Amino acid sequence: MEATLQEAVHPLTEAVTTREVPYLYLVPFLPLLGAFLNATLGAQLQKRLGKWAVHTIALSVVFASMCIAFYAIYEVATGEERLVLTQTLWQWIGFNWKGLSLQVPFAFAVDRLTCVMLFVVTFVGFLIHVFSTGYMQDEKPYWRFFAWMNLFMFAMLVLVMGDSILLMFMGWEGVGLCSYLLISYYYEEIDKAQAGMKAFVVNRIGDFAFIVGMALLLWAMVGSWQDGRFVQDSGALMPTLQFRALEERIANPDFRNAFLSKEVFGIPVVTLVCILFFFGATGKSAQIPLYVWLPDAMAGPTPVSALIHAATMVTAGVYMVARLNFLYALSQTAMTVVATVGAITALFAATIGFFQTDIKKVLAYSTVSQLGFMFVGVGVGAFSAGIMHLMTHAFFKACLFLGSGSIIYALHHHQDLKDMGGLRRILPLTFWTFLAATVAIAGIPGTSGFFSKDEILWRAFDNENTLVSGVVLWAILAVAAMFTAFYMTRLVLLTFFGEPRADEHLLQHAKEYKRMTIPLIVLGALSIVGGFVGVPEVLGGENRFEHFLEPVFASGQQFLSFASEEHASILHSHTGEILLMAIAVCVAVLGIFFAWKIYRTYRSPEQEAELFGQKLHRIIYNKYFVDEFYLAYVVRPFLWLSKACALFDKYVIDGVVNLSAEATKILSWIDGAIDKVFVDGTVNLMAQGTIALGQRVRKVQTGQIQFYVTVIGVGIICLGVLIYVVAG
């Protein structure tokens, strides 16, 4: 089996063809140009020419970037199976140390996985930019919004196109920064500024793990730890951070076996590296335990929530795991962690979505939950299923967020569900698109969400790649799917049905704007039909999406087949798949049915509490008190620690510093005194003496010629006498 694997893996990785193309850099750098222009000139442009100038710049760069990205996608899709477009801009990092060298070029690469991401990021990103021109039209710092949006596009495109873990990490940090800037867009309001800070700090915790993972991976490539000391392998290859080089290296059985045997603290390095990377992903992609920032991030403008906190940035973690599939596939433990955390998050966040009263908060928890689904997908080895859900989720969740944006804009920034209701007639286009996205997320057959979610559910059930039984994962996800259908139906009912609860005055002026409805229609349509790219075989499709991505995940799948070689369950059949699908549809319909039963008429939070039991409602309404738990057991102790450090600094460190300063002061005072008395005294004395002498001597110079003549005469006589006396 070992031999066949070697033979099987090698040809695959060697079949990678790279093509150097000169235009890739434009895709991320055009939005950067837009960001630069708007950041430097935007305020002036807005003042002199009006807001159209600002969004013309922002939209045109994103549009151009999208066109170029589409061309790249076309080239990859029509090229060879494992075609990778690359562009190396410059040698970014290159150093030698103790005979080891690390070379990291600043290079972009586009393979089929990147294509999917590029499509999602540029296309959905562009639509959301268009939407923003409507939603943000009343905002004063309009230019700032678009500058940061463009900067975000740059960072996100660097993240998905970066050819090395390091460049991906740069984009990873960049999107975190832009997320912070955009969440705190209304920074005059303290709670919104704090939400931005919370997002940033929580993300930093994850990012730290990411950095540690990266360093550990680098070390593990060239050596190992023995008896607490790092020992370099003899004849080790140079470490690399480039994805393809890394994949190639791991495909080499000798290297792989050596790599797998390395341990730190008794844990295999590969597991540790993967878990550290995944911990980074829990920060960026809002999974347990670092999901807490995402609901607060709803403080930002709604298009930001749609772009960053639903469609693109939060999916970066899923993309990262899929990108490093060959690494994760080596560690069953890491796969288990990813899938389990994903499943638990999916269920946990879905329940919190039940009783939220803020329309955006419901969607935020829904996002956390859906990201959990994606992680289960990539965690059980169904990488393409996870990525497909990423794509369909980008469509329907962006649509939902933009729909909520349209509602919020129409209601003048009222976003509590108690102020809504009956909006069906007032905002018809918003209603229909919102409904389309809702049936998609609920998983009604035929919609995009149905195909992607069912793929994940089935693959979770049917996997032996995780240590947790697939049935358990499947059960958790099925319940989560039911909850999803439930809370989404509740949201639609409370928003669009029943009697209007908003102000008469507000409703009279509420209307839809074309710039906002066009993106909604496009995304709504994609929410419905977007899934047809990946119709599973059992339903007569050929799952083109999975086949499209197959080459990218080939080596990952190869390593996974270690485990599933002998795997042949009865459910690994079309009958089983159809059965599972039927169950999934049933639970979704059940969820919708229950929600319909309960929320046909409006129910205030108090009524909900009565219906579901006070205690349960209180716990879920307060999000299981996780934020309070973190505040009490993480944030406060940390603050105490920093206060203690500050005190130590103030009294001990500063004391020592001040003491030495005082000593220096005294010493220099003494030194100064010596200088003053002795040195200056001597100098002054000489000066004074010279002056006194001069005062006396100048009397001699009278200006009287006759006096001089007398003196000369007397002098000559004296000289004569002297010569006479001395010389005899």
Next chain:
Amino acid sequence: MTPVGLTHYLVLGAILFVFGLINLATRKNAIGVLLGVELILNAANLNIVAFSRLGIGGIEGNVFAVTVIALAAAETVVALAIVLAIFHHYRTVDVGKVSSMRD
């Protein structure tokens, strides 16, 4: 009676010089001071001529003497003009009082 020798001339020259010098140093009147200068020049002339006649011989001494006389005449002219200008300006020829260029 010893014949008049070089020594006599030189002593006379020295006496003339000393008188001239004392005159130069003590007279308040500018004209008097000029007279003192004249005396000193003539004392020198006397020495030169004496050396020329009784010392080395030759004509150089006489040439010098004539030159000095001419020089003295020119000098006296310029000096008297200055004295006149001073008198016009200060209404005095007392050299001790003409001190506006001092300090």
